[in-house]
Amino acid sequence: MSYAFDEATLRPLVPQVIGVLVRRGADFAAAEDAVQDALVEAWRTFGDGAADQPRDLKGWLVTVAWRRFIDTVRSETARQRRELAVDAEPEVGPTEDADDTLRVFFLCAHPALTPASAVALTLRAVGGLTTRQVAEAYLVPEATMAQRISRAKKTVSGQSLDQPGDLATVRRVLYLVFNEGYTGDVDLAAEAIRLTRQLATLAADPETDGLLALMLLHHARRPARTRADGTLVPLADQDRGLWDTALVEEGVAVLQSALFCEQRGEFQLQAAVAALHADARRAEGTDWVQIVQWYDELLALTGSPVVRLNRAVAVGEADGARAGLAALADVDPDLPRHRAASAYLHEKAGEHAAAARLYAEAARLATNVAERTHLTKQAARLNRR
Known part of the structure; x- marks a missing residue:
């Protein structure tokens, strides 16, 4: 054969x-x-x-x-x-x-494990990656990753494959993998999509389909997210002709099937927002009013501060910068990217000096080089004005 x-x-x-x-x-x-x-x-x-x-x-x-x-x-x-x-x-x-893949998923995402350990063990035992590949993907020494994986395996070794697992925990682990994106010689975003496809075939569940749809829709925009020099391109400025239309179409189809089940969850609602962005041929055509409605439903479901922050930006697009700033006033100012959102809304309101100051503050708080560079350039652009 x-x-x-x-x-x-x-x-x-x-x-x-x-x-x-x-x-x-x-x-x-x-x-x-x-x-x-x-x-x-x-x-x-x-x-x-x-x-x-x-x-x-x-x-x-x-x-x-x-x-x-x-x-x-x-x-x-x-x-x-x-x-x-x-x-x-x-x-x-x-x-x-018997195919025990789903049960192995559950073991690797065991509640006794830390999120970092669950991610590492999932990539090893379900993804089939070597310790070196996992270490390079997370930019840590191989010895450090080997110890992390070894401890995780010892934690779950006494667990039976017949014990029930938590599908929500598995989804959360795969989402963490996806958000790491690409580092080293392993494309973690693509690997997360592959594993989520596998999970979706094993567990008939609309929220798992929602997670898959969310990944596909976000991954479709990847070719337009950065310039040749590695700097970030904001969503509004991206060349939408570079978006992967096949992934968009698949993501929308998977999402529609999941929403039809009327068992809405967090990932389905996030995917619905992503689908509205994908549906707009130009940034100016984005249906921000409907996006705010999806965020309202998502906020009611999760109460997440991050959702509240994203909703405030969406309100600023739908109802004007002042409305967005009013909504942002209800968000914890210590939340990551709060200053970046505030800077954007202040600039939209015409308050360029305040926006420049906030962009500079946001740049100092940024956790990665690409984001820090982008925010610094935004501050410099406004200061030149």
Whole structure:
């Protein structure tokens, strides 16, 4: 049997193989380590195309991973001078039909884990990334990430695959992955979309579809978000001809299907706002009145200060800068990007000196270089006026 032997083929099999090993008696940490070893062996054996590919790649991975697990247990047992009592190694052939991917999702997003640990473990055990790839994506030393993943695996190793999981926590973890965007040699936004697609096929749930729609709609704008020099391009100034129309169409279709279920959640409502931006051929054609209405519903659902901040900006577009500033007065001034929003609304109101001062303050508080550069340029532009 011939197929494309690449990461796109291997990665979806990782949580399935982990699930098989756990059901056979391996603890989660040992199973995950064994599967990573099997992936390395797969690349070594078949990566250059010199060897014939196995007919059942999942079965091959299960067999190799199980043997790695057995070898580890034997080694540990020998050191402890105890006899090994495990089943004989299975031969290559058909493997268990059960797909435990969703349960592995739940384990990796276990409530006992910190968000950072849950993200790292999800990328390793469900995404199939190496520790080095995860470390580079999050700009931390590989040793630091290895310790984080090791602690996370120990935390969930005593948990059974049959225990119920929290789908909302899984969605939140995937959203955190998506928001990291692109760093290193792994495109985390694309990886988050891939994993969310996988989750959506496993769990028929409108809010998961809403998350997928939100990711697709935001990702569609990515080609227009930065200039060649890396500086940010605000939404209103983006070249909408660069937006990925196929992703927009898919995102809108997924969103419409989710909203039809009448079980609205946070991600569906955020996606509805993103869809209205995508629907406008020019920034001037944005339906800000309807965006405010979606924010009203989102605020009633979540009470989120960030939603309140975004709503204030939308009010400023729909009803004028003064109305926006009045709405912003109800938002905590210590909230990130509060000064940037205030600067924008003051500039819109014609108060350029105040806006320049606020842009400069916002730049000092910015958490990344691109945002800081953009805000500094905004302040300089107004000061020149």
